[in-house]
Amino acid sequence: MPTKTVQIPTPDGQADAFAAFPDHGGPHPGVLMYADGFGLRPVLREMARELAGHGYYVLVPNYFYRHGPAPVVELPGYIGEEARPAVFAQVMPLIEAHTTERVLSDAGAYLEFLAAQPEVGAGPVAVTGYCVGGLLAVRTAVANPGRVAAVAAFHAPVGAAGPEGLTARAHFGHAESDITPEALAELNQVLDATGVDHTSEIYPGTVHGFTMSDTDAFSPAALRHHWDRLLALLDQALDR
Template sequence: MPTKTLRIPTPDGQADAFAAFPERGERHPGVLMYADAFGIRPVLRDMASELAGHGYYVLVPNFLYRNGPTPVIDLPERIGEEVRPALIAQLMPMIEAHTTERVLSDADAYLRFLATQPEVGAGPVAVTGYCIGGLLATHTAAAHPGQVAALAAFHAPVGAAGPDALAAITAQAHFGHAESDLTPHALDELNRALDAAKLDYTSEVYPGTVHGFTMSDTDAFDSAGLRRHWDRLLPLLDRTLRHG
């Protein structure tokens, strides 16, 4: 699977990024993939490459580029629960400084860059994200309703986007929640907000999962949850980017 390390011009500098795409020479639908808080690392490269193998150009930006290139902090090969709190403590000030204004400015730059890549075809794109990346994907879809046809967010605080952002989304959406992230009442509240925003969406709790279940380099990883994630993501992209 061909891959590239890229630099994306933004109003605040340059964001380093990883891209994966099919070997075939024709153009492919574009997918903007936002990493979780731990950023671009082997598991994200593997996931981007797996998605690219289904016929997509997948761009994964380092959304914390203002704090330095990938890796923004030193990461162990496995992010176990014994090290997770200390890593999150390092990352949280950077995440808190990543304001909605910055998110939207960067999203403009990422999508503009994606559209200019020679391997990317004309037409709508998809955005997907994990953990905080799912919130960034939600903001991106809200800010670019004419361009983003599909939105997928996994173990993500999507409700934090707010009702105005949700109401602006025209993409078909899937929200895959960790069982440990939402109480039944909180899920009901979120789904009512999605209904009020008139989204075309699915929203479901993945049984037996905890926050971060898609990431195979963490103790949260759940193989059944990851399979369900692909079972939801791939049909969504197929019907919106290929048959929409």
Template sequence: MPTKTLQIPTADGQADAFAAFPEHDGQHPGVLMYTDGFGIRPVLREMARELAGHGYYVLVPHLFYRHGPAPVTELPEHIGEEARPAVLARLMPLIEAHTADRVLRDADAYLRFLTAQPEVGAGPVAVTGYCIGGLLATRTAAAHPGRIAALAAFHGPVGADGPGSLSRITAEIHFGHAESDVTPEALGELDKALDAAGVGYTSEIYPGTVHGFTMSDTDAFDPAALRLHWDRLLPLLGRTLTRS
């Protein structure tokens, strides 16, 4: 699977990024993939390669490039419960500094870069994200309704900006929630906001999961939930993205 390490020009500097795309020549639908708070690492590269194998050009930017290239902090091979508090203590100031204004400036740059790649076909793109990346993906879709055809977010705080933010989205949506992250009541309120937005969507709690269930290098990993994630994501992209 071809891969590239790239530098994305942004309003605030250069964001390092990883891209994966199909082996065969030609142009492919573009997907902007936002990482979780732990950032670009082997598990995210593998997920990007897996998605690219289904016919997509997948761009994975380093969210915290303003603080240095990835990785901005040393990560263990497995981010278990013993290591997690210390890692989060180092990352939380970076996450808190990543304001909505920064997110939207970066989203402009990422989408401009993605759609300019010679391997990416014309037409709208998709955006997906994990954990905090799910919120970033949702903000990106809300800010670029004409350019984003599909939005998928997994174990992310997608409703953090309030129901009004969802009203700007025109993409078809899948939200896959961890059971530990959202109550049925909160899910009902989110679904009401999505109904009011008038978009096509699925929004569901993945049974028995905890936050981070897609990430195989954490204790939260749930293989069945990861399979369900692919079972939801791939048909969504297949319905919404144009192939050349």
């Protein structure tokens, strides 16, 4: 499967990114994938390759590019409980510096890049994200209603994104430790009011970060459920 590191022009410089796409057929629907707060690293490249194997051009930007190319923070191969405090101390200032204005400016550049790739088909794309990347995915979808047909977010603070303006078909997979059933019901009322086709559910027995195989939070069963939900969403929303 072809993969490459690319440079995306943005108003603030050049964002490095990882791209994976099928080696036959095409053009393919585009998918913008936002990493969790630990950033672009091997597990995200692996997930991009997995998704690309289902017939998509997947772009994973280093949204911390203003602070340097990935890896911006030197991460251990496995981010266990002992390593987390030191890692969080390094990544939290980067997350806090990534303002909504920066998110939306960068999102426009990422979408322009996808549209310009010869391997990417015409028409709208999908956006998916994990943890804070899910927040970025929702903000990208809300700000680009004509360009984003589907959005998915996993173990993400979706409510903070203001999904009221959402027009894209959506799936939100919540960690059991992140949201109460009452808060989920309130969020789903907001989503119902948008009138868009959506699913929003708690993945049973999960904690925050359940899709990430390089952390203690990882749940193989929840990752499989995530793929089932994500692939069904993309199949319904994107032109093949």
